[in-house]
Amino acid sequence: xxxxxxxxxxxxxxxxxxxxEWHAREGREDALEPQLPIVxxxxxxxxxxxxxxxxxxxxxxxxxxxxxxxIGTVYVEAYFAGWRQSGPEAMRPVGEVERMVxxxxxxxxxxxxxxQVAAGIVSYADLRLGDEVAPxxxxxxxxxxxxxxxxxxxxxxxxxxxxxxxxxxxxxxxxADAGFRRGVAQLQRFGLxxxxxxxxxxxxxxxxxxxxxxxxxxxxxxxxxxIGIAEYRPQHAAVMAKWRQDLRALxxxxxxxxxxxxxxxxxxxxxxxxxxxPATSAQLAQAWxxxxxxxxxxxxxxxxxxxxxxxxxxxxxxxxxxxxAYKLATRSLSENERRDMFYRTACRTYRLPELQxxxxxxxxxx
Numbered sequence: 293x294x295x296x297x298x299x300x301x302x303x304x305x306x307x308x309x310x311x312x313e314w315h316a317r318e319g320r321e322d323a324l325e326p327q328l329p330i331v332x333x334x335x336x337x338x339x340x341x342x343x344x345x346x347x348x349x350x351x352x353x354x355x356x357x358x359x360x361x362x363i364g365t366v367y368v369e370a371y372f373a374g375w376r377q378s379g380p381e382a383m384r385p386v387g388e389v390e391r392m393v394x395x396x397x398x399x400x401x402x403x404x405x406x407x408q409v410a411a412g413i414v415s416y417a418d419l420r421l422g423d424e425v426a427p428x429x430x431x432x433x434x435x436x437x438x439x440x441x442x443x444x445x446x447x448x449x450x451x452x453x454x455x456x457x458x459x460x461x462x463x464x465x466x467x468a469d470a471g472f473r474r475g476v477a478q479l480q481r482f483g484l485x486x487x488x489x490x491x492x493x494x495x496x497x498x499x500x501x502x503x504x505x506x507x508x509x510x511x512x513x514x515x516x517x518x519i520g521i522a523e524y525r526p527q528h529a530a531v532m533a534k535w536r537q538d539l540r541a542l543x544x545x546x547x548x549x550x551x552x553x554x555x556x557x558x559x560x561x562x563x564x565x566x567x568x569x570p571a572t573s574a575q576l577a578q579a580w581x582x583x584x585x586x587x588x589x590x591x592x593x594x595x596x597x598x599x600x601x602x603x604x605x606x607x608x609x610x611x612x613x614x615x616x617a618y619k620l621a622t623r624s625l626s627e628n629e630r631r632d633m634f635y636r637t638a639c640r641t642y643r644l645p646e647l648q649x650x651x652x653x654x655x656x657x658x
Contacts, residue, residue, distance in 0.1 A: 520561025
């Protein structure tokens, strides 16, 4: 085991105050190719300045204003942000949807044009409720004012070092649970997608799940979670080989696409969180290239979408540097292929035709 693995304390090892001080040590890069439209397919917002960890609307707006051309974002549930503090337990996540709609009544005015934050919303609903989750989904759809696109019920489980640092452990084999699957069937009834967050050793379980719901759009989060620390580090070659094999198997199912990102999390084992300064885009691109390439090789650019996973990935790098890294890593692709990965796949998956129109009408510098 690498000595640094003993320091693993989860994917948000620094407090927000520590994170801001760490980022202040490094000068920000200029945005590469600033005319390329981007939809950030996965980010969070939570907490207040009085909390140990937070990422507020003004923090996101600051990141979005640093030179890249962001035209929209997809908000994904996390950290019980905005949940109702009273009332029926099952209905409490509706508050997160209400909060996001309240925070984003109109597009942000950014230096490179308007950006609709939370153009699509991926909420949480307890799918273990089975058929009884239907009223929750109805309430979330009403609260979202037409912006609810899917649900994420995290299934990521691990029995080792990583699992010991999961703050809210999930049920093992959740994806196979009969009650959970009845809840998933309700997603199909409401025309919603399912965001799947699992680790690499669960991809076989996800494959079985996908085969049970061939008409359900399934979005694999964070490149499928190949763990790169602790007891998995000595097995890195085998983990990567099996991960690539499972990616190809999932890609053979046309209802599955993948979010390319989350690689800034400590669980992947790159160790950038231990650096004296955040990583540069060149360092990120070099480290992440094999993972990005594997997703492209399996799914094709038409079913890959880039995500920031901010602020979690902020524990490795800055927002500008992250998107610069993605641009560096895709230099060999055609313009259309890059447009797919930077905004079109997200727009198709989360049904955001107006954002796709805006992106497609943007001409790139020759």
